[in-house]
Amino acid sequence: MAHHSTKRSKRHRAATPPARGRTVAAAALTAVAAAAGVCGTAAAAPAAGPGSGASDTDRGTVxxxxAALYRQADQLTQTxxxxxxxxxxxxLAVQRSQSxxxxxxxxxxxxxxxxxAIAANQYRAGGVDQRLALMLADHPETFLGNEAMATRVSDQQSRKVAEVxxxxxxxxxxxxxxxxxxxxxxxxRDTAARSRTQVTEQLHKAQSLLNTLSAPQRRAAIQADLGADPASPFTGEQPDPNTPDQNLxxxxxxxxxxxxxxxxxxxKPYVFGAEGPDAFDCSGLIQQAWRQAGVELPRTSSEQAQAGQQIPLSQIQPGDLVIYYAGRSHIGMYVGDGKIIHAPHPGTQVRYAPLMSMPVNMVVRV
Structure with a gap:
């Protein structure tokens, strides 16, 4: 596997998360996924295509x-x-700056x-002519730069001008x-919009392929885990035959x-970009679960990979984060007995999966 240096980030006790328009955002994202036709477990009626008459090789290719489209969508979701x-x-920073x-x-x-007022007083006292008084009022920086003018006001008045x-x-x-x-x-915002468009495109492509399968085949394809990426040389960490210890x-x-x-x-359903409480993507689920435990984690799987101590796969324990794929684009939580809980991809729900159902990039203990 690729080696990554162990990093610890400061853990924050959970607090009420800042208002982020989550209700509006979740509704919009649910609409996006629904438009793609793969948000629920039911699939659209199949179009004319291979269906049950296709060869096993053709169906396997589809x-x-x-699965490849779902993996790509998963990575884009993290973006x-x-x-x-x-x-x-x-x-929030813009609001504070404007305020x-x-x-x-x-x-x-x-x-x-x-x-x-200082300029007016000086003018009435005859200490500054009208032109210089206007300069003092409208351009104080120019006034202090004029030695002859600066000597005509008191030190306190000079300090007031300097403060302004x-x-x-x-x-x-x-x-x-x-x-x-x-x-x-x-x-x-432009980046978010592009990512949302790209995810939607991937989901539409997946739906088009699903429509070429029979109903049972569609259900099986939707419910399948993301699996290994045959296009990537990354194989991930390999478990020791004696691990994981089911009794830890x-x-x-x-x-x-x-x-x-x-x-x-x-x-609960997987929804692109969702972070609970009624729907999740993979990193949103992990963030919400640990928030309930009093720990505030970052939002994305790649950031969450840096949120604790990296642990060898052979030492995995329940509660550890399991980050998958070379790009750290998917994450689950190890719960013991060789299983994780994760939110797989659109069309599925939060569920158990085998620890090694995808190539493990790293294990992190929060």
Whole structure:
């Protein structure tokens, strides 16, 4: 297998997740999957095609193509999930920047009014001519740069002018940062939209292939696990004949709580981009299960692979995360007895699967 350095990321105690428009997003994503025709277990009526009259080789090829499309959709789903997570963080950052900018702008205008009062007083006292008074009020940075003018105000007034200049500098800096954040947010939204479109295309292709099979064959193809990727040389970790130990308990109370949460979600549908509570994609299920155990994990399978200590497959214990494929595009939770719980792909539900039903990239203990 490919070797990855062990990384520990800071574990966060679970808190109420920030509002991210999950209800709207989940509804939209459910509609996308439904449009693709593979969100539920029922398949569309078969079009004219090989069906039951096709050879076993033809049917095997079609099923392999369907599995490949589901694997590709799974990987694209993780790209979408990452974009959604980044969009949420950037949206919050933009909101905070805009709020801070409004506060600073209001304070700046108040300070400028105070500077105007200084200029007016100086003018009335005959200390500054009208032209210089206007410069003091409208362009304080120019005023301080004029030595002759600066000597005509008190130290306290000079400090007030300097404070206004600094606040103006900070406002300009924050405006630029907010513009950069907004640009990044728009780019992230574009990435999410492209990923959603690509996933939908893959699901449509899978549905077209499913329609060439008979009803029993369609059901079998939909319910099949993702399996190995014949197009990839990656074979993953291989188990020791004596492992996994079926009798090992979960190593911690949190691991037991996460397993219980995952078990409670058995039977809930896979929906692209969903993170619960009624539907999940693979990483959304893991994040939700560990959140119920008091641990906040990142959103995607590749990020979750870095959320704890990498463990040899021979030392796997219940509650450990199992990351699959070379691109770390799928994830499940080991629950003992040689099984994982995972959300496989559209058309399936959260369910048990054999630990080695897909090529294992790494095992991580949270």
């Amino acid at each position: 099923k392999a193509q369907i 979408f999930d990452a974009a959604q997570e980044q969009e949420s963080a950037l949206s 801070k900018l409004q506060t600073m702008q209001a304070d700046y205008e108040h300070q400028r009014a105070a500077i105007g 200049i600094e606040e103006r500098r900070q406002i300009v800096q924050l405006q630029r940062a907010a513009a950069d954040q907004l640009s990044a947010l728009n780019q992230t 308990p979960a190593p911690s109370d949190r691991a037991r709580a996460a397993i219980e949460a995952a078990i409670a979600d058995l039977g």
